Amino acid sequence: MADTGNGSPGQPHRIVVVGGGAGGLELVTQLGDKLGKKGLAHVTLIEKARTHFWKPHLHEIAAGSTDLHEHATDYLAQSHWHGFRYRVGEMVGLDRDKREVIVAPAIDEEGAPITPPYTRGYDTLVMAVGSLTNDFGTPGVAEHAIALETPAQAERFHRRLVNACIRAHMQAEPLAPKQLQVAVIGAGATGVELSAELHKATRALVSYNLERIDPERDIRLNLIEAGPRILPALPERISGAAHKLLSGLGIRVRTGSRVTEVSAEGVHTASGELIPAELVVWAAGVKAPEFLKDLGGLEINRLNQLVVGPTLQSTRDPNVFAIGDCAAAPWLGHEGTVPPRAQAAHQQASHLVKQLQRRINGQPLQPWRYRDFGSLVSLGEYSTVGNLMGALVGGNLWVEGLFARTMYLSLYKMHEVALHGFWRTALGSMSRLMTRSTEPRVKLH
Incomplete structure (x- = not known):
């Protein structure tokens, strides 16, 4: 029973995803659409923030060239539209014997309690808590x-x-x-x-x-x-x-x-x-959150990442999966682990949607293989440089300028489509484009 993760007879399979970053939110959105709405699984997202923003674009908020409120996704609304449950809170512990996630109380800006401490039972747990900056203990x-x-x-x-x-x-x-x-x-x-x-x-x-x-x-x-x-x-x-x-x-x-x-x-x-x-x-270096060090005795590496196998299951508990920056996933066919990139989290989320359906049906899980499509770096309005990889371009293709910029923007659009669908993404993009001419070129407050 532990390998399949099936819950009580006659009860929907309980999937709990901790962390609403790019991979986590894409995963619960698609699981909610495919399983939650049909009553085939009970899907829950646990996340301490109220809204989601695509992390690779945080530098644009810092510079003032992007307004957070135009691109943020409200977790509560997203859960309502896509058949999963959003529960505010920060995970602080894990009881693997009881299959329970331990969540700290949520406190508002003024110190008033929002939610009490609570536990959430699961049959399948997916850790998607991302990464933090690693300051290497540098003073100041x-x-x-x-x-x-x-x-x-x-x-x-x-x-x-x-x-x-x-x-x-x-x-x-x-x-x-x-x-x-x-x-x-x-x-x-x-x-x-x-x-x-x-x-x-x-x-x-x-x-x-x-x-x-x-x-x-x-x-x-x-x-x-x-x-x-x-x-x-x-x-x-x-x-x-x-x-x-x-x-x-x-x-x-x-x-x-x-x-x-x-x-x-x-x-x-x-x-x-x-x-x-x-x-x-x-902006030098990343590591997974500190609380993963003592999370139910699960195996971690020196960057606090949870060590997982080819099926993205943790090495010490088949009921616990990990994706995104917090996961040390093997790069099949290469040495080392998959790099912490948004495209990896996107691929892992898409893979797990299918695999968790197989898990509920008692079928064996298939391994995940990372496909490196290259890297693109945006230099603002000045240029975009990078390389594209894969069979589509016949190996490794150097790109820059307008074409590279278009490909860079398409990465974010793929994320939006995964969350909101094609038509809502298209209409939202058109709306932002139309209003841009009436606003300052940079945020002034």
Whole structure:
């Protein structure tokens, strides 16, 4: 009975998904449509946030080029439309013997209780809690840097950016050395995309009557990377093209610079240099949430990721699955594990929809194989660079410019279609396109 995960006779199979990121929300939406609405399974999403936003676009919220409220998906409404249950709360424990998820009480901004602590029984549990920024224990990061893990953090950074520009415009005295200086630590996709987006956004921001600020003279963007090149996980050609474009914009790209401390004055490197900065973003490294370390004795790796087999089941409990950034899934046919990318979470969610139906029917599960379709990095309005892979393009195809930008945008549209269907996605895109001409080019608050 443990292998099939079947519940009590005559009762719908209980599927609990913890985490409403890209993979988790796509999974419960499709399971709700296929199983929940038909009474074939009871599908529940446990998530502490109220709305979902596609994490790869958080840098656009931080820069102010995207309004969170135009793209956020309300979990409660989504659950109503798609046949699953949304329960607010943060998972803090797991009782594998009883097959229960332990959830902490939800508290509002003023400290008032919303929900009491509770447990949720399951026959199949899917962990999809994503990843967090890994600061590697660097002093001062928690106090003086902002990580782009949530929409709230991205909005916080944007408010600080707008306030910094207004303050600099209004003050009588000359700018201090660190004023209007930004340091982005970590030159992976998030750091590179944020740097390019900030270059465009800061110029748009000061154009709204903040004429005392000269962006070319007063605003300095620093992209800091400990390794020998930016975008270290991507092919060298992509890295070189992005480096050349960023440098051409006047962004100071610093490779081989290991950060040892972040202070109120700026960023300190191993070479003894102080890079002045009023605003610091930490985008170097990821790890799974800390609570996974002691989650029911399940196996984890050094990044706190749950170790799973080819069927995405945890190594120590076939009733517990994991997908997305919190899962260390084997890359069949390759060495190591599947990289933490949105396309991997999307593929895993689509695979599990079919496999959980097989599980309910008592059929054996099929292994998941990751298909790497390449990598695309958006440099804002300036360009998009990357490579496409697979049989469709005959191997590895270098792309850039408008075509690459179109492919990059299509990744998000695929996510929207998975959540809302084709026609609602198309109508929503048209509506946003029509209203864009009546709004500022950048969010001003």
